Amino acid sequence: YECADAALDYCRAVGADAIVSLGGGSSIDAAKLTLVALSNGGSAIENMGLLRLDRPLLPHVAIPTTHGTGSEVTLGAVITNAQLHRKFFVADFHLIPKVAILDPTLVTGLPKPVTIGTGLDALTHAIEGLVTPAANPITTATGLQSVRLIAEHLPRVVADGNDLESGQGMLVAATLAGITLGPGLGIAHAFAHTVGALFGVHHGTGCGIGLLQAMRFNREHATTALGQVAQALGVDTRGMTDLQAADAATAAVEALMQKIGAPMRLRDLGIDPGQIQARLPEIIGGTMSDLNCGSNPRPVVDPHAVAELVAAAI
Numbered sequence: 001y002e003c004a005d006a007a008l009d010y011c012r013a014v015g016a017d018a019i020v021s022l023g024g025g026s027s028i029d030a031a032k033l034t035l036v037a038l039s040n041g042g043s044a045i046e047n048m049g050l051l052r053l054d055r056p057l058l059p060h061v062a063i064p065t066t067h068g069t070g071s072e073v074t075l076g077a078v079i080t081n082a083q084l085h086r087k088f089f090v091a092d093f094h095l096i097p098k099v100a101i102l103d104p105t106l107v108t109g110l111p112k113p114v115t116i117g118t119g120l121d122a123l124t125h126a127i128e129g130l131v132t133p134a135a136n137p138i139t140t141a142t143g144l145q146s147v148r149l150i151a152e153h154l155p156r157v158v159a160d161g162n163d164l165e166s167g168q169g170m171l172v173a174a175t176l177a178g179i180t181l182g183p184g185l186g187i188a189h190a191f192a193h194t195v196g197a198l199f200g201v202h203h204g205t206g207c208g209i210g211l212l213q214a215m216r217f218n219r220e221h222a223t224t225a226l227g228q229v230a231q232a233l234g235v236d237t238r239g240m241t242d243l244q245a246a247d248a249a250t251a252a253v254e255a256l257m258q259k260i261g262a263p264m265r266l267r268d269l270g271i272d273p274g275q276i277q278a279r280l281p282e283i284i285g286g287t288m289s290d291l292n293c294g295s296n297p298r299p300v301v302d303p304h305a306v307a308e309l310v311a312a313a314i
Contacts, residue, residue, distance in 0.1 A: 007031065008034045008037050008038065011038055012038070019031050020061045021060065021061070021097075022063045022065060023065050025070075025071045028062050028072060029078055032060070032077035033090060035060055036053065038058060052092065053094045056094055060098055060099075061097065064100070064174070066110065067157075067174045068119060069122075069203075073096065073097070074095075075093050075095050075096050075182070076089055077089070078193070078203075087290075102171040104165075105167075112158060115161060116205070116262050117202045117203070117208065119150060119154040119204070120204050120205065121174075122150060123150050123208070124188050124204075124207035124210070124211045128186040128189060128211075130225045130228065130229060131186065131222035131229075132185065134184050134295060135183050135225065138179075142180045143176070144228060144232045147233060149170070149173035150173045151232070151234060151256065152166075157169075158261070183295065186292055186293070186297065188211045188214035190210075190288070190290030190292045190296075191209075191210035191214070192207040193286070194287050194290060195209075198279055198282060198283065198286070199269075199275075201269060205269070209266060209313050211253060212257070214296075215250040218296065219246045219250070220243070221297040222246070223243055224242060227240075227246055233249060235248045265312075266314040287306055287309075
């Protein structure tokens with residue numbers, strides 16, 4: 001929140017009448033928090049809340065320089081409280097930026113881990129948005145197209161960070177996924193928020209690690225949607241049962257992650273296993289209490305089931 005408060009102080013000093021955010025999801029979210037505080041007063045952290053705004057905000061032009069968060073079209077923003085090691089949220093329809101500019105020249109030359117992590121963030125947005133019970137025909141359409149674009153372009157842009165066609169494809173995929181997540185996300189994001197706050201894990205990287213386990217966790221509660229995901233990833237599901245198609249979706253995501261060299265578990269990031277084990281209760285509790293579990297297709301109410309998911313992800 002220090003970044004948002006610094007931006008807030010500057011905007012108040014110069015009497016800003018609009019904001020342009022240029023950067024990844026953290027930069028765009030910081031701009032959103034700045035806008036809320038400019039309107040309501042106080043600091044950024046004091047303006048956490050859901051659907052509390054009663055007036056439009058100053059114009060916001062969002063220019064993403066990574067292809068993952070979709071924050072340029074969403075109503076939410078995430079802020080980390082470093083003292084509590086928790087991530088908190090603000091969400092309101094007034095927070096959706098007025099303009100989003102998708103320029104592939106701005107995502108060239110990204111470090112490969114950022115390319116992989118932000119791409120997996122977009123994939124997790126798309127898949128969790130597809131399987132949430134509140135998904136609708138429009139978000140299903142945007143989500144499936146996002147998955148198709150990611151399957152086509154993410155391996156290419158990881159292999160060649162200067163590939164403008166695939167950079168544009170991933171920017172569009174991330175924006176479509178941002179629209180898809182409108183009805184809600186799920187336990188993969190809850191896990192990523194938790195390990196991000198506890199261990200400093202890059203958000204999209206944490207999402208990718210959590211996604212595989214979330215798909216397995218949800219297989220019997222989102223079977224049809226996961227079968228559609230399999231098809232969007234290029235799997236021929238003819239002749240498969242519904243559960244076989246759902247499992248094929250998970251296998252296809254795992255194969256994609258292996259192809260691009262993505263970390264599959266927290267231990268792959270070099271985090272001390274002893275440190276992870278010591279904080280297991282916090283990981284489980286933080287995951288279960290995260291706002292996004294409320295829209296997960298399988299109710300997140302059994303700590304033993306969540307403990308199994310976490311164990312498989314670490």
